[in-house]
């Protein structure tokens with residue numbers, strides 16, 4: 001590569017790469033717009049959200065993840081008889097062929113348990129997602145404010161005082 005073309009490539013990268021990557025790929029799996037919610041002082045759990053696409057013709061399964069700042073679990077939040085309940089999906093979550101699944105407040109989420117430190121607004125934490133088929137992929141989660149609900153997925157504040165003891169997940 002000539003010096004000129006290397007320079008041109010750098011320019012092109014600088015023009016197209018946002019300050020923070022918004023999309024992470026592993027094989028047929030794409031993870032978009034990850035974010036985590038800041039945690040109040042003393043909390044030992046937090047949550048991460050994203051949109052996950054399976055661009056392939058075969059089903060895959062999000063089996064969990066790893067991180068150096070917490071234990072990573074796949075969770076589901078569900079309305080059961082008017083009460084929002086959360087449970088761990090111990091077998092992971094199937095991502096259908098050509099399917100898209102939204103992880104958002106009040107629904108599926110990545111649960112960060114045994115937090116070693118609070119998640120602070122403005123920082124970025126990295127968790128590696130693991131799959132049945134796709135290779136593990138390190139995903140960067142920018143941390144948004146405690147009250148954030150990016151995408152507005154919370155409907156009518158149904159979780160207030162619910163099974164989470166007042167914590168918004």
Ligand SMILES: [Cu+2]
Pocket residue numbers: 075076086087109110111169
């Ligand atoms: Cu949870």
